[in-house]
Amino acid sequence: MALERLKKQLEFIVEIDKLKHIFRQNVLIKDRRNENDAEHSWHITLMAMLLKEYYVHPDIDLLKVMKMTIVHDLVEVYAGDTFCYDEEGNMDKVAREKESAKKLFGMLPEDQEQEMWSLWWEFETQQTHEAKFGACLDRLQPLILNSRTEGHTWKKPGVNKEKVLERNAVMKDYAPRLWEYVLQELNIAVEQGYLAE
Amino acid sequence: MALERLKKQLEFIVEIDKLKHIFRQNVLIKDRRNENDAEHSWHITLMAMLLKEYYVHPDIDLLKVMKMTIVHDLVEVYAGDTFCYDEEGNMDKVAREKESAKKLFGMLPEDQEQEMWSLWWEFETQQTHEAKFGACLDRLQPLILNSRTEGHTWKKPGVNKEKVLERNAVMKDYAPRLWEYVLQELNIAVEQGYLAE
Numbered sequence: 100m101a102l103e104r105l106k107k108q109l110e111f112i113v114e115i116d117k118l119k120h121i122f123r124q125n126v127l128i129k130d131r132r133n134e135n136d137a138e139h140s141w142h143i144t145l146m147a148m149l150l151k152e153y154y155v156h157p158d159i160d161l162l163k164v165m166k167m168t169i170v171h172d173l174v175e176v177y178a179g180d181t182f183c184y185d186e187e188g189n190m191d192k193v194a195r196e197k198e199s200a201k202k203l204f205g206m207l208p209e210d211q212e213q214e215m216w217s218l219w220w221e222f223e224t225q226q227t228h229e230a231k232f233g234a235c236l237d238r239l240q241p242l243i244l245n246s247r248t249e250g251h252t253w254k255k256p257g258v259n260k261e262k263v264l265e266r267n268a269v270m271k272d273y274a275p276r277l278w279e280y281v282l283q284e285l286n287i288a289v290e291q292g293y294l295a296e
Numbered sequence: 297m298a299l300e301r302l303k304k305q306l307e308f309i310v311e312i313d314k315l316k317h318i319f320r321q322n323v324l325i326k327d328r329r330n331e332n333d334a335e336h337s338w339h340i341t342l343m344a345m346l347l348k349e350y351y352v353h354p355d356i357d358l359l360k361v362m363k364m365t366i367v368h369d370l371v372e373v374y375a376g377d378t379f380c381y382d383e384e385g386n387m388d389k390v391a392r393e394k395e396s397a398k399k400l401f402g403m404l405p406e407d408q409e410q411e412m413w414s415l416w417w418e419f420e421t422q423q424t425h426e427a428k429f430g431a432c433l434d435r436l437q438p439l440i441l442n443s444r445t446e447g448h449t450w451k452k453p454g455v456n457k458e459k460v461l462e463r464n465a466v467m468k469d470y471a472p473r474l475w476e477y478v479l480q481e482l483n484i485a486v487e488q489g490y491l492a493e
């Protein structure tokens with residue numbers, strides 16, 4: 100019985116190795132290769148430790164935040180990455196990701212399956228301050244990479260300053276000091292021609 | 297003043313993007329490309345959430361564990377990855393990594409520099425149960441990948457069952473159920489010719 104439990108957990112750990120092959124639209128600073136979801140999740144989880152003080156309620160539960168940021172992209176193992184500015188792809192994103200969550204989280208023992216669902220859904224729907232802070236980090240990290248790679252993703256068709264502002268809006272109310280940084284970087288990007296007005 | 301603080305934190309966040317280019321000896325399951333440190337750190341931090349119950353003291357502080365596993369390889373940004381079975385490379389590993397820590401953690405505001413040092417050093421010297429559990433995960437994860445890639449790293453010169461057992465020994469006393477799994481996988485590997493007796 101206990102053996103069956105560990106076996107399930109290990110098979111899940113093997114399965115999520117695939118997240119290292121799910122590539123995002125943004126690129127790494129050094130050699131401009133596309134970043135994958137595992138790298139992105141690592142980066143924002145570490146950022147949670149360093150930037151918590153800028154959230155409007157700095158007394159949020161950091162463990163909850165780190166659990167959410169570490170698992171938030173797992174469903175992309177089957178559903179793939181949906182570019183945040185792809186309007187068509189975002190129409191059925193939730194349905195595709197729920198299917199994926201069912202299949203992936205279903206590999207785990209029931210209590211852990213429940214925990215994964217609840218962390219992922221809390222993050223996805225931004226119900227709590229912990230989820231909202233996680234969303235700030237999930238937006239801020241690619242913005243930092245874009246600002247250091249001549250706006251790699253910002254040059255894609257259909258992206259402009261208004262859309263990037265909208266994408267990052269969660270910081271306006273919930274992390275005003277980070278929002279100031281966002282505004283500053285976007286102004287520089289427009290000035291330098293990396294982002295359409 | 298506050299501006300200076302955020303600037304330091306953001307420069308650190310940019311600098312550690314480099315960890316995604318520090319490659320380890322073991323490979324990913326799907327396409328056998330080498331894994332990098334950011335991916336490895338993501339994987340073991342998620343494993344901490346799932347496998348805590350197998351540690352001899354399952355009431356350890358999970359937040360502390362996750363903080364340590366997410367930062368434990370940062371010093372390799374400058375020091376590089378040292379193969380665990382490379383005896384020569386391991387002779388000056390600590391000195392090289394301390395130099396690297398000084399340079400990298402020194403980019404942060406003093407309070408966060410202190411926190412990074414103390415998390416890294418606690419992990420490195422395995423002073424606490426949280427660090428020992430982190431070490432279990434740090435050993436178990438590449439073992440899982442090796443067991444699914446015909447013992448990729450185990451076939452390297454100088455590696456044999458005795459050395460792999462020694463490398464994983466922390467699980468023997470501190471996570472006996474995981475240790476059983478280790479023994480089982482190593483026996484299979486020897487049987488199938490992926491690991492020298």
Ligand SMILES: [Ca+2]
Nearest residue numbers: 172175180181
């Ligand atoms: Ca995503």
